Amino acid sequence: MSTPDVRTATPRDRERVVETVVAAFADDPAFRHFFPDDSAYVSSASSFAGWLFDKRVVHSTVWVVDAGNAVAMWEAPNRRGDAEGRTVPSEPDVPPDALARLGKYDAAVHPLLPSTPFWYLGVVATHPDHAGHRLGRLAMGPGLSHAQEDGLPAYLETTTALNVAVYRSVGWEVAESVRVGGLDVRVMRHC
Numbered sequence: 001m002s003t004p005d006v007r008t009a010t011p012r013d014r015e016r017v018v019e020t021v022v023a024a025f026a027d028d029p030a031f032r033h034f035f036p037d038d039s040a041y042v043s044s045a046s047s048f049a050g051w052l053f054d055k056r057v058v059h060s061t062v063w064v065v066d067a068g069n070a071v072a073m074w075e076a077p078n079r080r081g082d083a084e085g086r087t088v089p090s091e092p093d094v095p096p097d098a099l100a101r102l103g104k105y106d107a108a109v110h111p112l113l114p115s116t117p118f119w120y121l122g123v124v125a126t127h128p129d130h131a132g133h134r135l136g137r138l139a140m141g142p143g144l145s146h147a148q149e150d151g152l153p154a155y156l157e158t159t160t161a162l163n164v165a166v167y168r169s170v171g172w173e174v175a176e177s178v179r180v181g182g183l184d185v186r187v188m189r190h191c
Helices: 011-024 029-034 041-057 096-112 135-150 161-168
Strands: 006-008 062-065 070-075 119-126 154-158 172-180 183-190
Touching: 006 135, 011 041, 011 062, 011 070, 011 119, 029 041, 029 096, 029 183, 041 062, 041 070, 041 096, 041 119, 062 135, 070 135, 096 172, 096 183, 119 135, 135 154, 154 161, 161 172, 161 183
Parallel strands: 119 154
Antiparallel strands: 006 062, 062 070, 070 119, 154 183, 172 183
């Protein structure tokens, strides 16, 4: 088996990244809370994943493994906003009820994050066809390296106990938790 290729994503990777995220999160409690309508899941989740990608790719903080079989979308400290003349809408193009759920979730989780600079792992996903090969760990590696080089902690949140165990196995620890809309959200920290 060849060594997986890990590289910084470009806008050309958008379609495959969105496909990977939508497939990987089809049964995720948070994504299904945001987008519960089975008939609209693919459309809404695709819009949301594309919006997250667009916000981060302009800052070179999205990494893909094997051309998008796994992806990690990071947000670096002090690198928010537009870059290279590109604008990203302030909110995703999803139905109003989904936008309300996303807003409520963010309002509950945001206060649990530090007020000091940190790296934020917004999404890490492996396409189900490639799961079980630790590609997600490879995808998150460059962001963790940047956080370490900057001397800053990294944060993420998850809503599944299985993910907590996986993240703990690579150095993440639960820092805070909150219940939002029936979801048990764990904010995890990596130092």
